[in-house]
Amino acid sequence: MKKKEGWIQTLLSFALPCRGKMTVSVLFAIISVAGGFVPYLGVYQIIRMFIDKNITTAGLLQWCGVCLSGYAVQVAFYAFSTMLAHISAYTILDGLRRKVADRLMYASLGTVMSKPIGTLKSTIVDRIEDIEPPLAHMIPELSSNVLLPVIVAAALFTLDWRMGLASLATVPVALIPMAVGMKTYNSKYAGYMAANANVNSIIVEYVEGIEVVKAFNQATSSYEKFAGSVRSFRDFTMEWFKATWASMNLCLSILPTTLLAVLPVGILLYRSGDMAPAKLALCLMLALGIVGPLVKATTFINVCKSMEYAVQDTRELLDMEELPEAKHPAQLHGSNIILKDVSFSYTGKTQEGVLHHIDLEMLSGTFTALVGPSGCGKSTVARLIARFWDVTEGAVSIGGVDVRDIPLKQLANQVSFVTQDNFLFECSLKENIRLGKPAATDEEVFAAARAAQCEEFISRLERGWDTPAGDAGKQLSGGERQRIAIARAILKDSPIVILDEATAFTDLENEDKIQQSILALSKGKTLLVIAHRLSTIQNADQIVVLQKGEIVDRGVQKELLSRCPLYQKLWQAHVGSKHWAVGAEAIKIKEEQAYV
Numbered sequence: 001m002k003k004k005e006g007w008i009q010t011l012l013s014f015a016l017p018c019r020g021k022m023t024v025s026v027l028f029a030i031i032s033v034a035g036g037f038v039p040y041l042g043v044y045q046i047i048r049m050f051i052d053k054n055i056t057t058a059g060l061l062q063w064c065g066v067c068l069s070g071y072a073v074q075v076a077f078y079a080f081s082t083m084l085a086h087i088s089a090y091t092i093l094d095g096l097r098r099k100v101a102d103r104l105m106y107a108s109l110g111t112v113m114s115k116p117i118g119t120l121k122s123t124i125v126d127r128i129e130d131i132e133p134p135l136a137h138m139i140p141e142l143s144s145n146v147l148l149p150v151i152v153a154a155a156l157f158t159l160d161w162r163m164g165l166a167s168l169a170t171v172p173v174a175l176i177p178m179a180v181g182m183k184t185y186n187s188k189y190a191g192y193m194a195a196n197a198n199v200n201s202i203i204v205e206y207v208e209g210i211e212v213v214k215a216f217n218q219a220t221s222s223y224e225k226f227a228g229s230v231r232s233f234r235d236f237t238m239e240w241f242k243a244t245w246a247s248m249n250l251c252l253s254i255l256p257t258t259l260l261a262v263l264p265v266g267i268l269l270y271r272s273g274d275m276a277p278a279k280l281a282l283c284l285m286l287a288l289g290i291v292g293p294l295v296k297a298t299t300f301i302n303v304c305k306s307m308e309y310a311v312q313d314t315r316e317l318l319d320m321e322e323l324p325e326a327k328h329p330a331q332l333h334g335s336n337i338i339l340k341d342v343s344f345s346y347t348g349k350t351q352e353g354v355l356h357h358i359d360l361e362m363l364s365g366t367f368t369a370l371v372g373p374s375g376c377g378k379s380t381v382a383r384l385i386a387r388f389w390d391v392t393e394g395a396v397s398i399g400g401v402d403v404r405d406i407p408l409k410q411l412a413n414q415v416s417f418v419t420q421d422n423f424l425f426e427c428s429l430k431e432n433i434r435l436g437k438p439a440a441t442d443e444e445v446f447a448a449a450r451a452a453q454c455e456e457f458i459s460r461l462e463r464g465w466d467t468p469a470g471d472a473g474k475q476l477s478g479g480e481r482q483r484i485a486i487a488r489a490i491l492k493d494s495p496i497v498i499l500d501e502a503t504a505f506t507d508l509e510n511e512d513k514i515q516q517s518i519l520a521l522s523k524g525k526t527l528l529v530i531a532h533r534l535s536t537i538q539n540a541d542q543i544v545v546l547q548k549g550e551i552v553d554r555g556v557q558k559e560l561l562s563r564c565p566l567y568q569k570l571w572q573a574h575v576g577s578k579h580w581a582v583g584a585e586a587i588k589i590k591e592e593q594a595y596v
């Protein structure tokens, strides 16, 4: 089994495309730190001039200039270092988001759908963003905050090893309460992240389900659930804070007390004649210089931890298994679709199978309809043809080639899938239709929309074709949204069209328009309709009746009506529902009863 790599290794692999810029950024940070050290030396020389009574204006100006130059180098290189670190950080973030998006595209739909939408959103938007501050700030800041005390301590040891030791004397003392506070840090941080994820998912559920919440008057109980999770998040963080604030504050109070040891040692050395006053002044200045950066470095502990989680969550998405893909374009012969002894289970376990030994042939240019009770596996058949999942047993082929041997892009060009969701993207209606063929001219888009019977309702909208889908979505009926999706598929003009009908029931006018748009879409194509409205499939070349994942009969409508009890039942239910359509009240009742 492949050994799981550590998060730092993973982060470094993310940073690989920017390794040049990152290295230069670190180098600049080091130069900046070295520049920051120069003023200490300048001040030391000035103090020496005073003590030796050797003060000259030129000497003073010279050392002031040295101090200023050192400071200028520190500031300028720090700015360059942060700039490079930011450019690298955003380039890395951009690359990561693209890679995750690619993974979502090439992983099986099942793998993607097994991740809660809240988790996907929070990883792609928030968690990846969490990697930016550490990358952009930690490199220059951490390198200076760690490197500067190290250089200063080394300088102190060089000047006098006793002063060097004294300057570090309080550090181990400060580390004791810190170690106590950090004892449960990993488990507490994990708990914090879990509580945070819980709040996130409850917020997403609350917002996404707001329609149901309102419809079923669940505002109070849903709000309580939401408020409860926020409360428990607050309680958890408060408890953690209470448990650690004393030790962490103790650590932060002890860390800056370097003078407590340096001052007495320095005075003793001075009195014994081992240390000149100028050297003592320099040692005291240097000792003070250790404190600030060290305290700042402790704040990076949390930043590192949040980055660890962000890197791991991102890695998890990047590790999603991709569907194995053929490398070379396949030679397809027509657009026949053949399912040969196909069995399928969403879980991969045979005993939980949804389809059992399906043999089905759809010839090029013919119209096939799949009917059957709800949950019998109609949509699953369609998804296997579009290779949203791979079959568990058997094979699906298009144009004589197993779909697993057709590159995904080529397959996507072969098949138009109009699903029940009729998802509209956040752009204008015109652009939503153009998604079917990005290079299409406006005229081609309008022609497709006309063929899909969209023109009339789009012209009713104030901004017409340019209405943003979000605004339009609120004003469009389910049937109208479906016609937009059909227009998209007409424009795509692929040889195979799969239509998963949206609703079991629609008003007669809408049904007629949908019928006309399907007719325009399916001219000369291999058409597969997952039928909920049996009136739309009466003229199908073959109607396939599914029950519990098995084909129970197939034929044209006339044949099935004469011999297939299940089809007769479905037809009766459909015809019955038509009668109910007379009154608006009745429509509601029948919608609840419709089970096809």
Ligand SMILES: Nc1ncnc2c1ncn2[C@@H]1O[C@H](COP(=O)(O)OP(=O)(O)OP(=O)(O)O)[C@@H](O)[C@H]1O
Pocket (backbone or CB within 6 Å): 110, 113, 346, 347, 354, 372, 373, 374, 375, 376, 377, 378, 379, 380, 381, 596
């Ligand atoms: N992503 C999934 N993961 C696990 N099980 C699923 C998934 N999608 C569907 N199923 C199950 O597979 C079975 C067949 O579902 P499918 O959607 O193919 O039925 P259908 O005949 O199209 O139903 P409907 O007419 O209600 O749309 C059902 O029992 C369903 O619960």
